[in-house]
Amino acid sequence: MGSAERSAADNGGLGVLPATFTYSQALSAGLTEWQLYRLRDHGLIEPVGRGLYRRHDAEAVDIDLIEVARRSPLATLCLTTALARHGLIDEIPSRIDVALPRGRHRPVTIAPVAWHSFDPATFDIGRTNLPLDLETSIGLYSPERSIVDAFRLRHREGPDLAYAALRRWLRQRGASPSRLLAMARQFPKVERPIREALEILL
Known part of the structure; x- marks a missing residue:
């Protein structure tokens, strides 16, 4: 994870989001659009549907x-x-x-x-x-x-x-x-x- 992503997670960005979250929830938690896409590209979040994501560290479920x-x-x-x-x-x-x-x-x-x-x-x-x-x-x-x-x-x-x-x-x-x-x-x-x-x- 790059410094921007670490900062987002450490400062209550990704870390405070639920296991499954929306694009709007990510922005409200302090993540920028760029940070969100970087987290996706690094495999730390997975797109579940349009504007819907799931954290990679969450338990395995039927997506x-x-x-x-x-x-x-x-x-x-x-x-x-x-x-x-x-x-x-x-x-x-x-x-x-x-x-x-x-x-x-x-x-x-x-x-x-x-x-x-x-x-x-x-x-x-x-x-x-x-x-x-x-x-x-x-x-x-x-x-x-x-x-x-x-x-x-x-x-x-x-x-x-x-x-x-x-x-x-x-x-x-x-x-x-x-x-x-x-x-x-x-x-x-x-x-x-x-x-x-x-x-x-x-």
């Missing part, structure tokens, strides 16, 4: 999820991405399925994201938080909600996804069909197909 979470605080992992995180499918998604309440802005990201618009009235049902680091978390739908969504959107995602996830979920310890059906009742037209699938699989 794509960090970008999504910082761009949209309500972003929630859903469908194949959530199912894969819960170990309910073997597929490794090539894109990140992310839900937002219908009508919310879909930010532009470097990360490969497939945005989905969910009804605001039911958006928070089964929504939990997945910590990414000490400062950032992203929404994640529970296994039950993810299965409900797979059935609800099976005309678009394909029925095999929903049935495969349900079959594997039933083999997990703690799987409660009654709890799944209770959640399904909150979504029109989903309870019956899930109930019929459970009758076949149980």
Whole structure:
């Protein structure tokens, strides 16, 4: 690191910035545009997205999820991405399925994201938080909600996804069909197909 960068870090520049920070935060911390780009060129910070950076000394994380979470605080992992995180499918998604309440802005990201618009009235049902680091978390739908969504959107995602996830979920310890059906009742037209699938699989 050159003297300018050392000075910036020692004088509360880079040193006081969070693990992930914006261009504006860097300027507010006392870094100049030139210093910021020098830190990037020296590998001390990494661009995460447009105007978004991460310190090199920060813990290793999924940079794509960090970008999504910082761009949209309500972003929630859903469908194949959530199912894969819960170990309910073997597929490794090539894109990140992310839900937002219908009508919310879909930010532009470097990360490969497939945005989905969910009804605001039911958006928070089964929504939990997945910590990414000490400062950032992203929404994640529970296994039950993810299965409900797979059935609800099976005309678009394909029925095999929903049935495969349900079959594997039933083999997990703690799987409660009654709890799944209770959640399904909150979504029109989903309870019956899930109930019929459970009758076949149980």
